[in-house]
Amino acid sequence: RIFLIFSASLLTYVISALMAKPDWGEIGTAIIRPGIELNTKSLTVIIALIGTTIAPWMQFYMQSSVIEKGLEMKNYKFTVIDIIIGCIVTVVVAFFIMVACGSTLYPNGIEISEAKDAAQSLEPLAGRLASHVFAFGLFVASVFSATILPLATAFYVCEAFGFEAGIDKSWDEAREFYVLYTGIVVLSAIIILIPNAPLIDISIWSQVLNGILLPVVLVSMIFLINDKKIMGNYTNKLYQNIIGWGAVGALVILSVVLLVLPLAGR
Structure with missing residues (x-):
């Protein structure tokens, strides 16, 4: 219930x-004719956007x-x-995150080194309320990241090694799961608290890595879901395979x- 409320809060x-x-x-012109x-x-930014939107860990988290x-099935x-x-x-x-930053920070030549810089820089350009609302959105997104990402990792690592998870x-039932989850949270906190750590670069390149690794996960999923011995009557339809392989091909080309x-x- 808390996460549902937080999800609605992202509309800030x-x-x-x-x-x-x-x-x-x-903005409309840029959508129709993007200047890429x-x-x-x-x-790098394009692959990072793909990597953070369709992250490999999400595929494992959804099935978990x-x-x-x-x-x-019902x-x-x-x-x-x-x-x-x-x-x-x-x-x-x-989209609206990009609109908020693109309409204020970019035209004024403001560069950010931490996420909080974006919220703070909005204040003189769009007002204190806009800055606070944006900051609250960052807080909600951070809570999601700090809880769901370690949870997803703990899930699929435990499943891979046959440990109880949930x-x-x-x-006592899932000791390895909770140890792994807690360890990831603590390790992440330590990295974030490193003085002068390039958090923006870490964020971007971690998502680039996600984008590059995504085809590996998608290929495995496509083969798995088309295996009639496993999926029975629930294998992919032709159009689903076309979309899936098309996405894999596009990602591979971008990575290369x-x-x-x-x-x-260049």
Whole structure:
């Protein structure tokens, strides 16, 4: 219930973007005709956006959450609806984050080295309320990251090694799961608290790594879901395979180009 409330709170990004008074005509033009330059910097950001939106860990977390909830095939359609709504909200929120920052920070040449810099820099440009609303959105996103990412990692590591896993389990039932989860949280906190740590660079390049590794996960998933011995009548339809393999191909091409561009001096 708390996470549901927090999820709704992410809409604060929409409010902060609207308060920034963006040029919607310019934004509409950029959506239709995006000015993307073929260089290492632009491609790095694109792959990072893909990596953070369709992160490999999310695929494992979704299947773990389905098991955790004890869902059956009769609940499948509701799970799909849940995922679709989540995807739409994710894209909408990400869009308004870019609108808020692109309408205020970029035109004024403001660079950020930490996430808080974005919220603080909004104040003189869009007002104190917009800054506070944006900061609250960052807080909510941080809470999600600090809880769900370690949880997802603990889930699939324990599943890989055959350990009991689940937040509904007691300490004695799933000791390895809780030790791993706690250890990841503590390690993450230590990294964040390192003085002058390049947190923005860490965030970006970790998501780039996600984007590069994503095809490996997707290929495994596509082979798995098309295995009739495992999936029975629930294998992928043709159009689903086309979309899946198309996504894999696009990601592989982007990753290869990212590796080649520096060699070409771009």
